[in-house]
Amino acid sequence: MAKLNDDIDELFKAPLTEFIAARKALAARLKKNGFASEAEGIKALAKPSISAWTVNQLYWKNREEFDELIATAQRFRKAQASGKMLNMREALDARREVLSHLSDLASAILHDAGNNPSLDTLRRISTTLEALSAYASQSDGPTPGRLTQDIDPPGFDSFASFIPSAGTKTRAAETPRVSPAKQSVASSGKSHEQTKAAAEASRREERQARINAAKLSLQNAKKVLTAARAGVKSLEGVRKKAETTTKEAEKQKREADERFKRAIAAFTDANLRAQSIGVELSKATSALDEAKRTVEKATAELESAFRESPQPRQTGRHS
Numbered sequence: 001m002a003k004l005n006d007d008i009d010e011l012f013k014a015p016l017t018e019f020i021a022a023r024k025a026l027a028a029r030l031k032k033n034g035f036a037s038e039a040e041g042i043k044a045l046a047k048p049s050i051s052a053w054t055v056n057q058l059y060w061k062n063r064e065e066f067d068e069l070i071a072t073a074q075r076f077r078k079a080q081a082s083g084k085m086l087n088m089r090e091a092l093d094a095r096r097e098v099l100s101h102l103s104d105l106a107s108a109i110l111h112d113a114g115n116n117p118s119l120d121t122l123r124r125i126s127t128t129l130e131a132l133s134a135y136a137s138q139s140d141g142p143t144p145g146r147l148t149q150d151i152d153p154p155g156f157d158s159f160a161s162f163i164p165s166a167g168t169k170t171r172a173a174e175t176p177r178v179s180p181a182k183q184s185v186a187s188s189g190k191s192h193e194q195t196k197a198a199a200e201a202s203r204r205e206e207r208q209a210r211i212n213a214a215k216l217s218l219q220n221a222k223k224v225l226t227a228a229r230a231g232v233k234s235l236e237g238v239r240k241k242a243e244t245t246t247k248e249a250e251k252q253k254r255e256a257d258e259r260f261k262r263a264i265a266a267f268t269d270a271n272l273r274a275q276s277i278g279v280e281l282s283k284a285t286s287a288l289d290e291a292k293r294t295v296e297k298a299t300a301e302l303e304s305a306f307r308e309s310p311q312p313r314q315t316g317r318h319s
Contacts, residue, residue, distance in 0.1 A: 004030075004038060007026055008042070008045075008146065009060075009145065010022075011023060011026060011042075011045070012048070012060075012145055012146050013056070013057075013060050013145075016053045019047050019048070020047060023042060024043075027039040027040075027042040027043045046148040048148045048149070049124075049148070049150060050110075050115060051121050051125045051128065052128065052148055052150055054106050054121075055106075055128045055129060055144075055147055056144075056145050056146065056147055058105060058106060059145040060145055062105050065101055065102055065105065066102070066144070069095065069098045069129060069132075069133050070132075070133055070136045072091055072098055072133070073133035073136060074136070074137070075090075075094070076091035077137070095133070099126055099129060099130070102126075102129055103125065106122060124150045127150065127152065128151045131151035131153040131154075132151065134153045134154050135154070
């Protein structure tokens with residue numbers, strides 16, 4: 001079972017594009033080894049959404065920052081229970097800072113995976129992180145690192161019980177003596193004031209949480225805007241470089257076309273000269289052949305003349 005848990009963890013650590021293939025391979029291996037029911041359970045695991053997958057990666061790769069988020073939520077609950085507003089504000093500020101840092105890390109993870117960290121995706125990641133921090137103290141909460149979908153945090157009403165009522169820490173020695181009837185009326189009024197104070201504190205906390213969420217969304221929007229501006233600026237540089245390259249290529253093409261035209265003209269001229277020389281060579285060859293025949297004929301006639309002419313008779317002298 002420990003090995004199976006490790007295999008499931010590795011499944012959720014893998015790149016999102018490899019999830020289906022990895023899930024299929026794990027289920028097939030389990031079934032081959034005789035764990036049919038476990039294999040069916042693996043097959044039933046849904047592929048995480050891009051935002052849920054990113055939160056999983058934050059859990060596996062940035063555990064220190066993730067645990068810090070959980071710690072700030074726990075400090076906030078302790079501050080609520082003690083009724084110390086200063087500690088509550090400090091916990092909220094720390095929680096906002098770690099959420100902002102985790103949002104930056106999430107953007108980097110998305111970039112590395114080839115995804116665009118859109119404002120909506122970053123918002124859903126932040127919401128899921130807030131939910132995990134809220135559910136961290138609950139045994140039946142979602143399992144970090146194995147999320148398949150986004151999670152909404154619990155309602156603010158669930159935190160109302162942590163908000164202390166006003167005037168609950170008065171000393172007994174300072175409580176004036178009153179008759180039972182007056183004490184009943186005072187208790188009723190005090191209970192009403194406590195309920196009113198608790199409701200007001202809950203509304204302030206809810207309002208502050210909305211403000212914090214809006215600030216975080218604004219920060220994410222600014223980051224996306226900055227990234228978009230940087231992307232546009234980079235693309236403009238690439239476009240200008242491409243235009244320069246295109247102009248240079250067009251210039252080289254024109255020059256190549258001119259060189260090609262000149263080469264064609266030179267080739268045509270050379271071809272014509274070659275044809276002319278060929279004709280002249282042909283005529284010269286014919287003239288040479290004719291001259292050879294004439295020489296041969298004249299030689300034959302000369303030899304024939306020598307043979308046909310009488311030879312002079314030689315006479316000798318006698319002493």
